[in-house]
Amino acid sequence: MKKIIYEKYGDAEVLKLAESAVPEPAQGEILVKVMAAGINPVDYKIRNGSLRFIYRAKFPRTPGGDIAGIVEKNGSGASKFNTGDKVFAMLPIGIGGYSEYVCVKEDLVSNMPDNISFDEASAIPLAGITALQSLRDKGNIRSDMHVLINGGSGGVGSLAIQIVKAYNGEVTAVCSEKNIEFVKKLGADHVINYEKEDFTRLNTQYDIVFDAVAKSSFSESKRVIKRKGTYITTIPKPSVMLRQIINPLLSKKTFGIMAKPGSDDLNYLAKLVAEEKLKPEIEKVYELGKASDAHRHIETGRVRGKLVIAMNH
Numbered sequence: 001m002k003k004i005i006y007e008k009y010g011d012a013e014v015l016k017l018a019e020s021a022v023p024e025p026a027q028g029e030i031l032v033k034v035m036a037a038g039i040n041p042v043d044y045k046i047r048n049g050s051l052r053f054i055y056r057a058k059f060p061r062t063p064g065g066d067i068a069g070i071v072e073k074n075g076s077g078a079s080k081f082n083t084g085d086k087v088f089a090m091l092p093i094g095i096g097g098y099s100e101y102v103c104v105k106e107d108l109v110s111n112m113p114d115n116i117s118f119d120e121a122s123a124i125p126l127a128g129i130t131a132l133q134s135l136r137d138k139g140n141i142r143s144d145m146h147v148l149i150n151g152g153s154g155g156v157g158s159l160a161i162q163i164v165k166a167y168n169g170e171v172t173a174v175c176s177e178k179n180i181e182f183v184k185k186l187g188a189d190h191v192i193n194y195e196k197e198d199f200t201r202l203n204t205q206y207d208i209v210f211d212a213v214a215k216s217s218f219s220e221s222k223r224v225i226k227r228k229g230t231y232i233t234t235i236p237k238p239s240v241m242l243r244q245i246i247n248p249l250l251s252k253k254t255f256g257i258m259a260k261p262g263s264d265d266l267n268y269l270a271k272l273v274a275e276e277k278l279k280p281e282i283e284k285v286y287e288l289g290k291a292s293d294a295h296r297h298i299e300t301g302r303v304r305g306k307l308v309i310a311m312n313h
């Protein structure tokens with residue numbers, strides 16, 4: 001089988017296409033024939049070494065955490081899925097999804113909704129779980145809430161807009177001029193163009209400020225957060241984690257999200273997809289051998305929706 005590997009930290013050129021044996025599923029695992037692998041910014045942050053003090057693993061490594069594919073084989077004790085089932089998953093760090101086959105614990109895997117493609121399904125796991133766990137678990141989202149999403153056009157933000165609408169909330173999305181129509185199409189009720197206006201200086205207050213692209217801070221945003229409101233960021237810096245500890249003493253809470261893999265949340269996202277309340281938007285699909293190009297693209301920080309690697313086996 002083919003997979004992408006890298007033998008040292010570095011820029012996108014370190015990614016190479018390699019051949020290896022198809023892995024055997026261990027106890028409780030299933031072997032998945034990967035049809036598509038979603039790309040996330042964390043893939044390049046691990047590759048370039050900027051997260052080396054958090055994620056330690058031996059080389060060679062295979063990047064990627066999001067997959068969609070077909071169950072090929074059950075390991076001993078794995079019984080939730082049948083051969084031929086279409087599934088998707090967020091893999092724990094270290095397995096590597098840019099690979100034609102992966103073995104994964106069946107508890108981390110969910111059935112794929114029927115109404116989307118493998119490419120679309122692979123675009124959901126990490127970004128969707130991050131958006132859901134931020135809004136539901138940290139923000140306690142309800143239908144009467146007004147949520148501001150900074151970075152509404154990105155992988156996390158584009159799914160977050162749709163999740164707020166699925167909860168019948170009101171959404172203000174912050175994006176650049178070129179993405180205004182895109183976020184409106186996803187369901188944004190109001191749009192702030194960050195090239196013209198700074199959302200932290202405007203006069204509306206929100207129940208939740210979800211900074212999906214982590215470009216703001218609590219201190220800049222607090223004047224636009226309602227009393228008992230919540231600020232959530234996708235980059236949990238030490239200052240955010242310290243503030244999180246004293247949340248019980250504060251009227252405006254701060255959270256840094258660390259998405260946790262699991263099939264319960266993926267099942268919920270699959271249900272939203274089946275109900276046509278959630279659909280990932282894909283800007284570009286790359287071949288496995290073009291993973292370096294895909295990383296250069298995601299590193300621009302300008303992707304609209306998601307990037308995906310399709311495996312053609």
Ligand SMILES: NC(=O)c1ccc[n+]([C@@H]2O[C@H](COP(=O)([O-])OP(=O)(O)OC[C@H]3O[C@@H](n4cnc5c(N)ncnc54)[C@H](OP(=O)(O)O)[C@@H]3O)[C@@H](O)[C@H]2O)c1
Binds near residue numbers: 178258305
């Ligand atoms: N902690 C966790 O568990 C977790 C999980 C997932 C992601 N993350 C992190 O969350 C961040 C976002 O992830 P992602 O997948 O959404 O990234 P992404 O898709 O690469 O984000 C790109 C988007 O951000 C927008 N953007 C860039 N600068 C902006 C600004 N100043 N204001 C508003 N929007 C801006 C871009 O739109 P324009 O071109 O219009 O600027 C583009 O659409 C990354 O840092 C990622 O590592 C953390």
